[in-house]
Structures are given as C-alpha cells and as structure tokens.
Amino acid sequence: NAGVTQTPKFRILKIGQSMTLQCTQDMNHNYMYWYRQDPGMGLKLIYYSVGAGITDKGEVPNGYNVSRSTTEDFPLRLELAAPSQTSVYFCASSQGLVIDTQYFGPGTRLTVL
C-alpha cells in the first residue's frame, strides 16, 4: 500500500534555482494539499486542490506554483528559490468533504543556500 509518495526526500538548492517536488497518491482521493513545516511552527498550507484541474491558494502561497492534471499527481513548483523556503514539505490527500482525515507523504527536506 503506497498511499502518498513524495520525491525527492532531500534536496539542496542554490538561491535562484528552481525545482519541482513530486507528490503522488494511489487512494483515488480528490483532495490534495501541500504544507511546509518550519521548526516549532506547525504545518502551514501552501496550496490545495479539490480535484483535477482545480487548485487554490492556502496560507503561504508566495514563491510556489502547483498544477493538478490528474487525480493522482499534485506537483509543487518552486521558482527562484530563496533561503526563506528552506523547510520540510509535506504532501497530503483526503477524501474531503465530511471525511477530513488527511494522509501524509514522508516529506521532502529542502535547503536553499
């Protein structure tokens, strides 16, 4: 049972570089989310999607972009990486609506130097 998978697990970027964090779920969930977690700060929502082709901003969307062309995949794009984007990124999915339980991927630890 794969659940939610993320790649890569770790990445170091230089300031100004770009990259895409991959997220895939095999539970046929319509709802997918990207969070970042900074030490002692809990989880902050970056973007979310309620279905293929539909995305919306969360609490901290600046510097990121997303797309959702299929139910399974929800990649997160960082353009012009900045040190403030150093964080651990989690992707999650849920059935949504009444069922709020979100299932998380293993995370990507990103460092921007």
Add this chain to the structure above:
Amino acid sequence: EDKVVQSPLSLVVHEGDTVTLNCSYEVTNFRSLLWYKQEKKAPTFLFMLTSSGIEKKSGRLSSILDKKELSSILNITATQTGDSAIYLCAVGAGSYQLTFGKGTKLSVIP
C-alpha cells in the same frame, strides 16, 4: 482568521506518567478536530472528533471534544518512551482545509 492553539508547547515526563495535552480553537463553521502524532517523519492520524462529549479511545490514548469550550484534550496514560513525539491538533472548518496548531512536543524519559 481561523486559529488553533495547543498547550503546553513542550512537556517532559517519566515513563508511567499520565499526560494531558490541550487544544483550543477559534474557527468559523467548525466541522471536525483531528489529532496527529509526528515522530521523525510524516504526521500519522490518531483521532477525528466531531461531536462533543464522546470519547475516542485507542489503547492508552484517548481524546474528547468540548464544543462549548471550543477545546479538546488528548490523554495518554502509562506513557512509554515510544510516545515521545510532537502531537499536532488540527481543525477542519469552512472550506476543505485543516488549520494546524504548533504542536506539543512530548518527551518521555525512562
């Protein structure tokens, strides 16, 4: 703006102790409150609470919601070193999002 506050932020106990973690919220259109356990990696789901006064239990962990007080508690009895983790509280309200608290870091020492 939806708000979720957890207390204490960190806690150190000895094995065998009982602990109570608190979560309070201020949200519009409350739907549910969830507890997650986070060890070194991804948060894992513990409980989802939607109704006041109904205790959810799983082994030594239990949780209850009080909608009048806009709060929930997570109890862990007979703590073990494996309970050491960050416990996250999240509230579902309004749209399809969860708002997370900052978490309570629990350390259980032998």
